[in-house]
Each structure stands twice: as structure tokens, then as C-alpha cells.
């Protein structure tokens with residue numbers, strides 16, 4: 029069975045709402061990337077150096093990131109040689125297959141790490157405007173729907189309005205927010221939130237933090253202090269340090285990720301606003317270049333628009349028209 033045949037089989041195992049969410053959320057990227065790829069395939073027909081050069085440009089335009097593009101195209105050239113593919117139309121499927129390989133390491137890597145013994149603490153980091161507050165709200169709603177008790181810690185005490193904004197999302201999700209006054213010490217908010225979480229026997233504590241990237245030294249010190257408090261109060265925590273990145277900022281998001289990785293041990297990436305960009309290729313760059321799993325993606329502003337990243341659904345979202353029966357036989 030060919031790649032599309034296998035993918036169709038896998039996709040048919042997922043719920044329709046998940047694949048449709050990816051398909052709808054990625055419509056801008058699909059339109060831009062797939063349309064251009066189809067044009068390229070029609071224009072060239074023959075697999076040669078010029079074709080690969082243009083493909084490189086197209087991938088770079090889709091914000092995949094230069095290092096990843098080079099590795100991808102190298103792999104594609106190898107595959108086309110090994111499989112003796114001369115026709116660009118045939119290569120389309122190999123492109124989808126190689127992209128899929130670059131996205132998937134271990135199928136369990138997108139799972140959120142939970143403490144089976146009690147309280148799990150998730151630290152949410154990222155620059156202002158990346159969508160941290162929205163993500164925390166959506167994640168709180170989702171965990172609550174799964175039957176978990178959730179508490180929020182408003183430790184972004186720096187940005188005016190951040191605490192109230194978190195409260196709005198807390199109310200929306202129906203979970204409590206532990207808060208101090210604006211300007212107070214973030215680590216002490218976290219300390220109080222952990223105390224409250226322990227006494228209430230809460231399952232998951234989601235901690236908002238400030239994202240002052242312009243002052244890197246302070247940011248690092250603050251995150252280190254917060255982490256020390258969490259580690260001291262809850263052995264084995266934080267279970268997750270999730271870096272929230274805005275997909276619409278493209279390569280800038282990749283650079284931010286590198287900085288945050290120095291400041292704390294990031295365990296997973298949340299890529300927000302993928303629905304708002306035609307440059308969804310950033311997912312590949314983030315996964316390949318940073319070697320940190322993309323665990324969650326934001327495909328809209330509403331409560332249920334936060335999705336666990338699913339490499340198959342992502343590839344389906346990008347290449348969905350190629351999956352239709354008129355395009356590809358089962359083979």
C-alpha cells in the first residue's frame with residue numbers, strides 16, 4: 029500500500045472532528061503551500077536540480093526554516109534516487125511522506141506528562157502576545173472536561189491587565205485563579221498557588237508567567253526562581269514547561285524558542301494561531317531544529333480550538349485534496 033493509502037487508513041481511525049479541525053485550521057497554509065506545489069509539479073514534470081531548487085524556495089517561503097529545508101530536500105533527493113522517481117507528480121507523495129517522517133519521532137511524545145501520584149504543575153512560558161493566557165484558559169477547560177480539577181496561578185504580575193485577563197479565562201473555564209496584586213513577586217504567587225492546590229487536592233496547577241524577552245537576564249532569573257520554588261514544594265515537578273509560540277511570527281518564533289530553551293528546560297511547544305497564517309511550515313522547523321516536541325497547537329480563539337498535535341492530521345490538513353479518491357487510487 030502506498031503512503032496515501034496508509035494515511036487514509038490511519039486517518040479513518042481518528043474522529044472526524046479532529047481531522048476536520050486540522051483541515052479547517054490549516055486552510056491558509058494548504059491553499060498557499062499545496063497550490064504552489066501543484067503549480068511547481070505541473071511546470072516541471074521532470075525531477076531535476078532546478079525542480080529541487082524551486083521546492084527549496086517554496087519551503088523556505090512557508091517558514092520551514094533554512095536548516096530544516098536543507099535536510100528535507102537532501103532526504104527527498106535520496107528517496108527519489110533510491111525509488112527511481114523521475115516524474116514530479118509521483119514525487120508529491122514522497123514529499124508528504126518525508127514531511128510526515130520529519131514530524132513524527134515517537135507517537136507518545138505529544139502526551140502531557142502527568143504526575144500519577146498527585147499534583148501536576150505545568151509552567152507556561154513565552155513572550156507577551158504569544159497567546160499564553162488564551163492557551164492556559166483553553167487547556168484548563170480541556171483538562172476539566174477530562175474530569176481533572178484545575179487551578180491557575182497568575183504569576184505574570186508584570187504586565188498590566190495580565191492577572192485580570194487570566195481571571196476572565198479562569199471564569200470561562202470554571203476554575204479558580206490564585207492571584208496577588210500587580211507588581212508582586214511571581215514566585216510567591218506560585219508558592220501560594222501550590223499551597224492552595226495541595227490543600228484542595230487539585231490535579232493540575234497551570235502557572236502563567238511574564239514574558240519579558242527584552243530583559244533576558246531578569247527573565248531567566250525569574251524563571252529559575254519560580255522553578256526552584258516548584259521543585260522544592262512538589263518533588264518531581266514541574267511535569268511540563270510549555271513554551272507558547274505565535275506561529276504567525278515565523279522565524280522569530282524559532283529564535284524566541286532558542287532563548288527560552290536557555291532559560292528553562294522546555295519540555296514541549298504550544299504553537300498558537302496556526303489558523304491565522306499561511307506559513308504553517310513553522311511546525312516542521314520547530315520540531316526538527318529545536319528537537320522539542322510540539323505538544324499542542326492553537327487553531328482558533330475559542331475554548332475548544334486547542335488541539336493535541338497530531339502529525340497525521342497535520343499532513344492530512346496540508347495535503348487533503350491529494351487524499352481524495354479521484355486523485356489517488358488505493359494502491
Ligand SMILES: Nc1nc2c(ncn2[C@@H]2O[C@H](COP(=O)(O)OP(=O)(O)OP(=O)(O)O)[C@@H](O)[C@H]2O)c(=O)[nH]1
Pocket residue numbers: 154155156157158159160161162163193239272300301302303304325326327328329333
Ligand atoms: N486565531 C487565533 N488566535 C489566537 C490563538 N491563540 C490566541 N489567539 C489570540 O491572540 C491574542 C493574544 O493572545 P493572548 O492569550 O491574549 O496573549 P497575551 O495575553 O497578549 O499574551 P500572553 O502574555 O502570552 O498571555 C488574543 O486575541 C487571542 O484571542 C489561536 O490559536 N488562533
